[in-house]
Structures are given as structure tokens and as C-alpha cells.
Amino acid sequence: GLRTGDQYVEGLRKRKHVEIYVMGKRVEDVTAHPFLKPSVKSFKATFDAAFDEDTRGLARAYSPFIGEVVNRFVHIHQGPEDLVAKVKLLRKLSHKTGTCFQRCVGWDALNTLYIITGKIAEREGRREYVERFIEYLKYVQKNDLALAGAMTDVKGVRTLRPSEQPNKDAYVRVVEEREDGIVVRGAKANITGIAVVDEVIVMPTRAMTEKDAEYAISFAIPLDTPGVKVVVGRQLNDSRRFEEGEIDGLPYMFNHEGFLIFEDVFVPWERVFFYKEWRWSGVFVEVFSNYHRQGYAGCKSGLGDVIIGASYGLARRLGVADKPHIQEKLTEMAFLNETMYSAGLAASWEARKLLRDGGWWVNPMYANVTKHLVTRFPYEISRLAHDIAGGLLGTAPSEADFKNPELRPLLEKYLQGVPEFPAEERLRLLRLLENTSISVAYLIESVHGAGSPQAQRLSIQRVYDFQKVEQIASSLAGIKTAMAPDLKVEPHRQTDSEK
Ligand code: SF4
Ligand code: FE
Numbered sequence: 350g351l352r353t354g355d356q357y358v359e360g361l362r363k364r365k366h367v368e369i370y371v372m373g374k375r376v377e378d379v380t381a382h383p384f385l386k387p388s389v390k391s392f393k394a395t396f397d398a399a400f401d402e403d404t405r406g407l408a409r410a411y412s413p414f415i416g417e418v419v420n421r422f423v424h425i426h427q428g429p430e431d432l433v434a435k436v437k438l439l440r441k442l443s444h445k446t447g448t449c450f451q452r453c454v455g456w457d458a459l460n461t462l463y464i465i466t467g468k469i470a471e472r473e474g475r476r477e478y479v480e481r482f483i484e485y486l487k488y489v490q491k492n493d494l495a496l497a498g499a500m501t502d503v504k505g506v507r508t509l510r511p512s513e514q515p516n517k518d519a520y521v522r523v524v525e526e527r528e529d530g531i532v533v534r535g536a537k538a539n540i541t542g543i544a545v546v547d548e549v550i551v552m553p554t555r556a557m558t559e560k561d562a563e564y565a566i567s568f569a570i571p572l573d574t575p576g577v578k579v580v581v582g583r584q585l586n587d588s589r590r591f592e593e594g595e596i597d598g599l600p601y602m603f604n605h606e607g608f609l610i611f612e613d614v615f616v617p618w619e620r621v622f623f624y625k626e627w628r629w630s631g632v633f634v635e636v637f638s639n640y641h642r643q644g645y646a647g648c649k650s651g652l653g654d655v656i657i658g659a660s661y662g663l664a665r666r667l668g669v670a671d672k673p674h675i676q677e678k679l680t681e682m683a684f685l686n687e688t689m690y691s692a693g694l695a696a697s698w699e700a701r702k703l704l705r706d707g708g709w710w711v712n713p714m715y716a717n718v719t720k721h722l723v724t725r726f727p728y729e730i731s732r733l734a735h736d737i738a739g740g741l742l743g744t745a746p747s748e749a750d751f752k753n754p755e756l757r758p759l760l761e762k763y764l765q766g767v768p769e770f771p772a773e774e775r776l777r778l779l780r781l782l783e784n785t786s787i788s789v790a791y792l793i794e795s796v797h798g799a800g801s802p803q804a805q806r807l808s809i810q811r812v813y814d815f816q817k818v819e820q821i822a823s824s825l826a827g828i829k830t831a832m833a834p835d836l837k838v839e840p841h842r843q844t845d846s847e848k
Contacts, residue, residue, distance in 0.1 A: 352396055358393060388602070390446075391449070410431065425486070518535045551569070587603075639808075646693015653682070660682065714809065
């Protein structure tokens with residue numbers, strides 16, 4: 350069934366002995382902690398979306414697994430329309446949060462596990478994973494759980510495989526196999542939303558060899574499982590969260606990422622969905638990362654809308670909105686923004702089935718193109734926004750100055766542009782623009798989330814059929830000789846990624 354946002358928040362309070370640290374101190378209640386409250390609010394928006402008038406159509410889906418309507422964030426895609434709805438929903442949610450709402454990684458993990466466990470059953474006749482996973486999926490859907498997904502290992506020496514590392518725990522691994530389950534050790538980095546979820550799905554982070562088998566694992570556990578520690582990462586301007594003001598104190602929402610440490614954590618067998626499956630590990634990562642690459646079309650274009658909106662609002666307050674060079678910049682921003690979104694829609698409409706009945710996956714070429722655009726265009730959109738906003742974006746006085754009765758009339762007088770707009774509006778838009786256009790969610794995450802730029806280039810090179818296009822060119826050029834077999838690039842055909 351569906352949970353409301355308030356029920357989600359209530360659920361977070363019921364977690365037992367979660368071990369979460371912010372700036373060196375243990376956090377008792379994430380829902381009341383100034384550093385994490387903005388994250389809770391943002392995550393909460395994914396639950397409220399199922400009830401809000403303007404999003405409920407997109408945010409609800411019918412699950413054939415439990416025969417009920419579920420929140421789309423725990424839904425298994427049943428066709429291209431569902432993948433399109435994902436991108437559209439994410440764009441709308443960015444408008445409500447102004448930041449990353451953190452729930453998509455767990456959702457993409459569910460869809461990935463559905464495909465991988467299903468594929469192992471189809472190919473190798475081993476059904477234990479898919480059976481366990483479907484039971485887990487039903488549990489997640491019935492309880493509308495908040496999930497994080499943890500893929501990125503800390504990786505130690507980057508040139509060495511997991512089994513070759515001087516630190517054996519540089520990748521999360523099984524340290525003990527028991528009759529009732531496994532014991533795991535290791536750490537995952539950069540985990541979006543990790544402090545404010547009910548459960549986390551752990552996934553392998555790279556292709557592996559037989560020697561790496563103990564690292565090729567996937568499982569799900571509640572965040573309050575003994576031995577799990579979360580160390581929340583810092584972000585730019587994060588101490589403003591402690592100010593609790595209504596302009597500078599970040600009254601709106603923020604995301605967080607964290608370090609997730611497993612100190613010999615027990616996982617029962619029914620929660621292990623992938624065990625020493627080193628052969629499938631590379632495919633696992635590919636299926637997951639393409640899902641998340643597609644998603645960026647939605648959330649980043651939604652943030653782009655917020656940034657373009659703030660820029661336009663500032664231009665109007667400065668009286669320059671109709672100047673040709675400003676209009677040109679705004680148009681360029683819209684073009685860049687819609688380009689990212691369009692690529693994500695293409696990745697969705699061109700979806701394909703990876704299982705005999707279901708397992709709808711994005712088009713890998715367009716998903717990679719989407720994410721690769723996202724590694725560049727937000728920086729360009731931000732640059733243009735900063736250009737339009739003016740230098741005050743980096744130097745505006747504080748909310749406290751504005752509230753000082755002696756300073757306020759002076760600041761109102763001297764920070765005002767076009768008279769019908771109060772100076773405070775300008776300050777509010779500047780703060781919003783600062784917090785969105787220079788944020789982790791819009792910039793750094795756009796580069797590295799769901800794989801750094803080079804990962805997309807490798808995928809694009811692999812998926813694009815260079816041999817076929819040489820044939821096309823050769824035939825047009827009237828070349829009859831057979832093609833050289835020793836091409837520098839070794840492309841897989843597009844259909845090959847349906848392994
Ligand atoms: Fe969702 Fe975007 Fe945040 Fe990823 S970055 S979790 S796709 S909002
Ligand atoms: Fe992300």
C-alpha cells in the first residue's frame with residue numbers, strides 16, 4: 350500500500366539503534382537533526398507525490414506482484430510508458446524539492462535485481478535468487494519502504510581487482526558463510542540519502558573474475574542492522590543548515606550522501622539475492638547504471654527549470670529580462686535543459702524487454718548519451734545563470750543583516766532594482782540560485798553520479814556499431830573490399846547488451 354510522507358517520517362523515528370554520525374557526533378533522531386532534516390523533507394516529497402493533485406497520476410502505479418497500487422518509487426517497470434513516467438515524475442519532483450530526493454537509487458536497484466535474478470533463472474535454471482527477490486519486493490511494495498542503493502565501493506588501489514587489493518576489505522565481501530546466512534564486511538562510498546531510509550540494497554560495483562567471487566554479492570538489510578555505521582558527508586554551505594533562518598537557513602530541502610560501513614554484518618539467506626556470481630557482476634553494474642543514467646534526464650532537467658526560473662526572475666528584477674543578450678542566454682539554457690530531458694525520453698521510449706515476460710530496460714545508448722550530456726550541460730547552465738544573476742550572487746549580505754532594523758531600510762533601498770519588486774525578493778532568488786546552481790546535486794553529482802564521464806564514453810563506444818557504419822560508408826563510396834577485422838575499437842552490437 351501507499352504511505353503518506355508523514356508515515357514515512359514516523360517510520361524513520363521507529364528505527365532501532367541506527368548508528369549515524371554527522372560531523373563527529375552520533376545522531377539520535379534524523380527527523381529532528383538540523384543537518385539531516387532537509388534531507389528527510391526531500392525524501393518525504395516522494396511519498397507526498399502519491400497524494401498531491403499534480404503528481405499522483407505519475408507517482409502511482411499498479412503492481413502485478415501484490416495486486417495493489419504502489420508508489421512508483423517501488424514499482425517494477427511494466428513497459429516503456431513506465432520508464433517515461435519515471436523521467437516525468439523526477440522532473441516534477443525536482444520542482445518541489447530543488448534538490449535530489451534520493452529515492453531513485455533504491456528503485457533502480459529493485460528493477461536491476463528483478464532483471465538479474467530473473468536472467469539467472471532463465472539462463473541457468475537457478476530460481477532461488479528470483480524467488481527470494483520477489484518475496485522481498487512484495488514486502489517492500491506492501492510497506493512502501495524507503496530504500497537506498499549502495500553500489501560504489503571504496504576501491505582502494507584503483508588499478509587492482511578486489512582480490513588483489515592490499516586491503517582485503519577495499520570492496521564489500523563475504524567473510525563468513527553460515528547455515529542461516531552470510532557475514533559481510535567493507536564500506537560503500539557516496540551513498541545518496543543513506544541516513545534517512547528504512548533499508549539499503551547493496552550491489553557489486555564492477556565486473557569481476559573468479560578470484561573476486563567473495564565480492565560478487567548483492568543483498569538488502571534494514572539500516573538498523575547491528576554493525577552498520579553511516580558517516581554523513583559534508584556539502585558546501587552545510588553549516589547554514591544550523592542557522593534555521595527562513596532565507597539563509599536553507600528552509601527548503603537538501604540531499605545528503607554518506608559513507609556506509611559494514612562491520613561484520615549478518616545477512617540472512619532470504620535477503621541474499623546474488624552470491625559469488627562473479628560472471629554476472631559486470632552485467633549487474635551495466636543494467637543498474639543505465640537505469641540511473643536515464644533517470645538523470647528527469648531530476649537534472651527539473652533542477653535546470655528551477656535555475657532558469659531563478660535567473661529569469663532576477664533578470665526581471667534588474668530590468669534586463671528583455672535585453673537581447675539576456676534572452677539569448679535564457680534560450681540557450683532552455684535548449685541545454687530540454688536536450689538532456691529529450692535524451693532521457695528517447696532512452697525510455699526505446700526501452701526493451703530483457704526477460705521473457707518483462708524486465709523492461711532503458712535503451713543503453715540513449716541512457717548513456719543522457720548521462721553524458723548531464724556531465725556537461727548543468728555546468729554551462731550554471732555559468733549562464735551566474736552571468737545573468739550578477740556578482741551579488743557571490744556577495745549578497747546575510748538574512749541577519751536584512752533583519753537588523755538599522756540596516757534593513759538601507760539594504761532595501763540599495764539592493765532594489767526595478768521598483769515594483771522588493772529587495773528581499775532579490776535576496777531570496779539569489780540564495781535559491783546559489784543553493785541550486787552550485788550544489789552537489791546539480792554539479793558534482795552530475796559528473797560522477799551513476800558513473801563518471803569516462804564510464805559513459807566506454808559504454809557509447811561499446812554499444813555503437815562501428816563496423817556496421819563502415820559498411821554503410823564503404824557501400825556509398827563504392828568500396829568492394831572486405832572490411833579489416835582488426836578494428837581498433839571492438840564494438841559489441843547493440844543487441845549484445847541484452848545478455
Ligand atoms: Fe534521483 Fe536524481 Fe537524486 Fe539520482 S540524483 S537519486 S536520479 S533525484
Ligand atoms: Fe544520483
